Amino acid sequence: MIPSSAEAVDEQFRFEASHLLDEWSAGPADESAQLAVFDKLAVEIVAGSGARVQDRSGRWYWDLYGGHAVSLIGHAHPLWAAIVGEQARRLPFYSNLTPHPLRAAACRAIVDLAPSNLTRVFLTNSGAEANETALKLARHHTGRTEVIAFEGGFHGRTAGALAVTWNRKYRDYAAPGLGHTRFVPFGVVPEIGEDVAAVIIEPIQSLNGMTTATAEFMHGLREACDKAGALLILDEVQTAWGRLGTPFAADYYGVRADLITGAKSAAGGFPVGVTLVDDAIATRVKPGDQGSTFGAGPLACAAILATHHIVRSEGLMANARFVEQQVRELVSWPVRGHGCLLGIVCPAPSREILPRLRAAGFMAGGSDDPHVLRLMPPLCLPPEAVTEFAAALNATI
Numbered sequence: 043m044i045p046s047s048a049e050a051v052d053e054q055f056r057f058e059a060s061h062l063l064d065e066w067s068a069g070p071a072d073e074s075a076q077l078a079v080f081d082k083l084a085v086e087i088v089a090g091s092g093a094r095v096q097d098r099s100g101r102w103y104w105d106l107y108g109g110h111a112v113s114l115i116g117h118a119h120p121l122w123a124a125i126v127g128e129q130a131r132r133l134p135f136y137s138n139l140t141p142h143p144l145r146a147a148a149c150r151a152i153v154d155l156a157p158s159n160l161t162r163v164f165l166t167n168s169g170a171e172a173n174e175t176a177l178k179l180a181r182h183h184t185g186r187t188e189v190i191a192f193e194g195g196f197h198g199r200t201a202g203a204l205a206v207t208w209n210r211k212y213r214d215y216a217a218p219g220l221g222h223t224r225f226v227p228f229g230v231v232p233e234i235g236e237d238v239a240a241v242i243i244e245p246i247q248s249l250n251g252m253t254t255a256t257a258e259f260m261h262g263l264r265e266a267c268d269k270a271g272a273l274l275i276l277d278e279v280q281t282a283w284g285r286l287g288t289p290f291a292a293d294y295y296g297v298r299a300d301l302i303t304g305a306k307s308a309a310g311g312f313p314v315g316v317t318l319v320d321d322a323i324a325t326r327v328k329p330g331d332q333g334s335t336f337g338a339g340p341l342a343c344a345a346i347l348a349t350h351h352i353v354r355s356e357g358l359m360a361n362a363r364f365v366e367q368q369v370r371e372l373v374s375w376p377v378r379g380h381g382c383l384l385g386i387v388c389p390a391p392s393r394e395i396l397p398r399l400r401a402a403g404f405m406a407g408g409s410d411d412p413h414v415l416r417l418m419p420p421l422c423l424p425p426e427a428v429t430e431f432a433a434a435l436n437a438t439i
């Protein structure tokens with residue numbers, strides 16, 4: 043077939059893009075222009091396919107780290123890439139000043155997936171922003187200022203999100219902070235006073251070492267919030283979008299949340315922050331109460347819709363449940379968490395185990411608990427990856 047001129051131009055740019063990307067990626071990465079805030083590994087991950095990633099030398103690894111719980115549908119999913127690429131050719135961005143059909147469809151898809159009391163959504167660009175939005179809405183809705191947060195909880199690096207983050211190694215950098223937070227032990231239902239706007243909780247405290255809430259604790263918390271007239275915010279930045287084998291942790295625990303926040307996997311790797319809002323709160327929000335330039339841009343919304351479509355059409359939530367079952371059967375040490383968000387409590391420190399696992403061809407993560415190794419793989423992780431990983435881990439320790 044003779045290509046039309048538009049197709050020929052497209053083909054030419056695709057060729058040029060590939061050439062330029064190769065040129066920009068040539069040679070080892072010179073990191074000197076970046077603020078040195080990350081302690082980086084000595085391995086450069088430059089490509090991915092499904093549940094595997096490839097380093098610069100061409101070596102493949104099973105990715106049980108998932109780019110920090112971001113890769114949900116697998117790396118470089120061809121349909122996701124085609125949808126995002128096609129939307130980039132149509133209109134990458136236009137602001138919230140005008141309606142857009144993809145924004146409407148993406149928000150509808152998120153609300154349809156969410157528990158039925160959460161009828162509206164506000165989109166931003168990160169988990170920290172999603173939590174800031176939830177805290178702002180909660181304070182405004184209740185007219186109260188105090189927030190209860192949990193020891194071990196992590197909610198992001200912006201000022202408001204840090205104010206409810208427990209570990210001082212993160213919080214003290216922003217000293218003196220915003221205050222108005224009371225930290226209480228995780229797993230114990232706290233006394234909630236009448237000055238409390240909200241309780242914010244990660245149902246599974248991932249960074250802390252996959253400390254996992256019990257159903258009894260989550261339901262007790264809901265009851266205590268109801269009694270005090272406080273709102274319950276679930277920080278589902280790591281647990282949402284099917285990672286636990288259910289759409290949200292709220293579904294896993296069968297507990298009603300007034301606000302749910304999400305990010306990481308929401309758009310399969312495209313930066314998106316999500317704040318889901320209960321109907322009673324949403325109906326009192328007016329134009330001008332909140333805003334975001336980049337939130338809910340057409341490209342982000344195309345990525346959200348592509349991700350939702352692939353999770354559903356490939357039955358990935360069922361596979362998340364299967365991965366957990368397999369890990370629990372094959373690994374010799376205690377396992378925390380659920381679905382594709384798991385912590386293995388190892389007899390040796392993870393900083394010793396992780397390099398050995400990488401040498402054996404597996405990416406995994408550490409945590410603030412030196413003995414907890416984290417697995418946050420794409421939901422498409424195949425059974426042979428878990429079998430091989432368990433054998434490597436058992437041989438490593």
Ligand SMILES: Cc1ncc(COP(=O)(O)O)c(C=O)c1O
Nearest residue numbers: 168169170196197198279280305
């Ligand atoms: C539970 C939780 N909440 C919030 C955040 C902050 O998300 P972001 O880094 O996208 O701002 C994170 C990031 O790791 C997280 O794990």
